[in-house]
Amino acid sequence: MLLALFIGIVTLVTTAGVVTRRFWLPAGINQHAAAFDSWLGIVIAILGIAFLGAQIALAWVIWRHRDRGQRAVYWDGSPKFEVFSIAIVTVLFLGASVGGARLWTGVHMSDQPAALRIEVLAKQFAWNFRYAGPDGRFGRTKLDLRNDATGNPFGIDDTDPVAADDVSNAALRVPAGQLIELRLNAQDVIHSFFVRELRLKQDAVPGMEIPLRFIAAKPGTYEIACAELCGLGHHQMRSVLIVLPPAEFTAWLAQSKNP
Ligand SMILES: [Cu+2]
Structure with missing residues (x-):
């Protein structure tokens, strides 16, 4: 019970810190930094939703199945759910790297002569x-x-x-x-x-x-x-x-x- 509460508080503080930009990088000083920040914002928003969902689910499971003197039960898991979650994670990771690749190559692969x-x-x-x-x-x-x-x-x-x-x-x-x-x-x-x-x-x-x-x-x-x-x-x-x-x-x- 206490653990569920603790997870809830840590989740809230972390999320609030990022949403209010209290935990963020110092202001950028070029165009690349601005483009990077907007891309990072998208990635953090997607990951933040996943993070919130996972932490709320964890707190809920801890609270729902807390010890009330009942017999412990064992659950085998659900292969369907596992395949579904792996697919989602794969799409997110590939999407993030394809989306970020343009930003990265723009900085690292440009052939513009340096001053x-x-x-x-x-x-x-x-x-x-x-x-x-x-x-x-x-x-x-x-x-x-x-x-x-x-x-x-x-x-x-x-x-x-x-x-x-x-x-x-x-x-x-x-x-x-x-x-x-x-x-x-x-x-x-x-x-x-x-x-x-x-x-x-x-x-x-x-x-x-x-x-x-x-x-x-x-x-x-x-x-x-x-x-x-x-x-x-x-x-x-x-x-x-x-x-x-x-x-x-x-x-x-x-x-x-x-x-
Ligand atoms: Cu060093």
Whole structure:
């Protein structure tokens, strides 16, 4: 009886939190985020109805068959009902993935040329970002030059003239309203680049260079979190995405130099 009441209360609080948007993501900062939110809203509404139905049924069964001193009975279940529920779940899951696929491919598979490419190096437990500088070309790097103590996490080779204007930074600065392409790489284990306001999450895998494209329309500072449990210091692995008006970004890039 008490258990049925408890389930009812937890269900109500959870549902109310989502319906009133108290448990929700922070406001998005681009078109993708808006499209993602409306799709997420549909999926959450469908799942929410299923969740409510299942929890109410559970509470009802617990209350209806509570111990009143009667003999326990055993029920074999109903194959028809099971097949029916599996069919419904299958349709919902396939529908959700087909419906969401367009949104996903729009972000990840577009062949529009990016205005700016930035290399991202994830490692235990920090993020580093590398810009090609005003010449638009990334210079040579060497693994044995990688050194955090000297401020050169990418191992940029200063003897290469192309590398002279390369910029590496622990924060990610991007110009607002332009298509950015990150090239994600990991030095040690799998990490995951996650910015809630962009509604984007992508693993960074050692030995792979994974592209991730986005446009950040609204200037501001947003948290970058590592979304893959990557070791003891995982909770400290964060940085910031700073979205700047394009002119400010160009000025920042021009005055920053390879350390
Ligand atoms: Cu990590």
